[in-house]
Amino acid sequence: MSNPSQTPTYLPSYPPLRLALAMWALAAAAYMAGFFLRVTPGVLNVPLMRDFHLNAAQLGNLASFYFYFYAASQIPTGIANDRWGPKALIVFGTLLTGVGTLLFAAAPNYPLALAARGLIGLGHGVAWVSLLEISARWFAPRVFGTMSGLSLGAGTLGAVLAQAPLLAMSHWWGWRWTLAGVGVICVLLGLLAWGTIRNSPHQRGYRDYLPPRPPTSAREVLRGLRAVWGWRNTALLFVAPSGVCGAFLTFTTLWGAPFLEQHRGMSGSQASWMIAxxxxxxxxxxxxxxxxxxxxxxxxxxxxxxxxxxxxxxAQLSLWPQAPGWVLWTVQLLSAVGSGAMVVGFAWAKESVPASLAGTATGVHNTGVMIGALVQLPLLGWVLDALWTGRAEAGVRLYGLHAFQAAFGVLMAWLVVSLVCVLLASESHARPLEAARPQPRLRAEA
Structure with a gap:
């Protein structure tokens, strides 16, 4: 790979749209596949509990292993992206996701299934940052916001495909063969990305949109991490999405489908469409x-x-779980739209620290987004198991309505804490932090 600092300045033009879209589409496909795999435990909860002999806490831990490794990969991904570029991360991450999926499909026991979910989370953990980097390098800055929205839409499409379509495929071919097919697709995508994707347009004979920048060292990243926590908004905005986004992820990733099927009388397909x-x-x-x-x-x-x-x-799920169907649909869709407000936190976090720490603040904030789900998934399983009355069907535990109410009450309380954190955070007015403005620093308040 050529050194970014040696980017030619005499290249004739920026890359054509079709070529830029080809680069983006491969990276987006890898991101979409990882999103598909993120939410599969919710759709496959019954066969997973049956085949691995799991209780709710174990199923929650199986789903959360993805988030453990995803969250842990965020800061190292930023360093690796600066040093080797997005192509290496996309190829490595997609191949690792494929291997993890194949291992999960063949896993004979629970410990190996946990390890496989960890590999999937680690592989997909590099996808979002790499996809944004491809968008920034191959498209004009004026359309970066549009490409970011399309990128998020690609991930959402993957999650939608992991609902009713995944359920149907698992009924036709079994969940193991279905996921094995997804694993093969991931491996093929990784190989295709290796042969097709280029880090920058100049590697295909076109002009770059981004100027070259020196790679960030691990020491610089650690220094930035220490500094960014000195700003009051960092901690508040770190906690906020753990509830606002974490509760949504916990419901749609795992615990929504069992509740809708067991206590709202929905079929597996109907529950999947609602979550979609x-x-x-x-x-x-x-x-x-x-x-x-x-x-x-x-x-x-x-x-x-x-x-x-x-x-x-x-609050509706916890306090009025048997609300009429139209109320359930209306309130839950409104809640899902509301959870999307977590995206505001990325810009807010960057604007709450000096410009030199903006990238680090983004990485810290993205980690906070995942903290909620990785804690809440097994925590709700523990609550359900603690209130289990002993009912089971075909080797799968069934949990009473009061158990789900208590579990969703935990998410409601977590959201209250998140809301308080948002209220306490200082408004940035969509402007970068000015050096002359009084600084809300933690150590200044001590």
Whole structure:
């Protein structure tokens, strides 16, 4: 790979749109496959509990292993992206995701299934940052926001395909053969990315959109991590998405489908379609809240409003779980749209620290997004097991309505904490932090 610092300045033109889209499409396909695999435990909860002899806590831990490794990969991904470029990460991550999926499909026992989910999370953990880097390098800056929205939409499409379509395929071919097929597709995507993707347009004879930048050393990253926590908003905005987004991920990834099937009388297909609709609402909400925040030049108001919508959804699940069907659909879709307000936090976190720490703040914030789900998935399983009455069917535990109410009550309480954190955060008014403005630093308040 050529050194970015040696990028030619005499190249004739920027890359044609069709070539840029080809680069983006491969990276987006890898991201979509990982998103598909993220939410599969919810759809496959019955065969997974049956075949691996799992209780709710174990199933929650199986789903959360993805998030453990995904969250742990975020900061190293930033360093690797600077040093080797997005192509290496996309190829490595997609191949690792494929290997992890094949291992999961063949896993004879629970410990090996956990290890496989960890590999999937680690492989997919590099996908989002790499996809954004491809978008920034191959497309003009004026369309970066559009490409970011399309990228998030690609991930949502993967999650939607992991609902009713995955359920149907698992009925036709069995869940193991279905996931094995997805693993093979991931390996093929990785090989195709290796032969097709280029880090920068100049490697295909075109002009670059981004100027060259020196790679960031691990020491610089650690120094930035220490510095970024000195700013008050960092901690508050780190906690906020753990509830606003974490509760949504926990419901749609795993515990929503069993509740809807066991206590709302839905078939597996109907529950999958409802969760798919919520995923689409989340994606649409992210775009809408982001645009509103930019237009108002305010971060707190859209975030608070979205968090309140999300809180309303889990309050209904906990306090009025047997609400009429039209109420359930309306409130849960509104809650999903509200959860999409978490995207405002990325811009807000960057604007809450000096420009030199903006990249580090983004990495810290993205880790906070995943913290909620990786804790809540097994925590809700523990709550369900603690309130289990002994009912089972075909070797699969069935949990009573009061157990689900208590579990969703945990998410409701977590969302209250997140909402308080958003209210306490300082408004940035969509402007970078000025050096002359009084700095809300933690150590200054001590």
């Amino acid at each position: 609709a919520m995923l689409v609402g989340f994606s649409a909400g992210g775009i809408a809240w982001g645009r509103l925040s930019d237009r108002l030049r305010r971060r707190k108001l859209p975030y608070v409003t979205g968090a309140m919508f999300a809180l309303l959804g889990f």
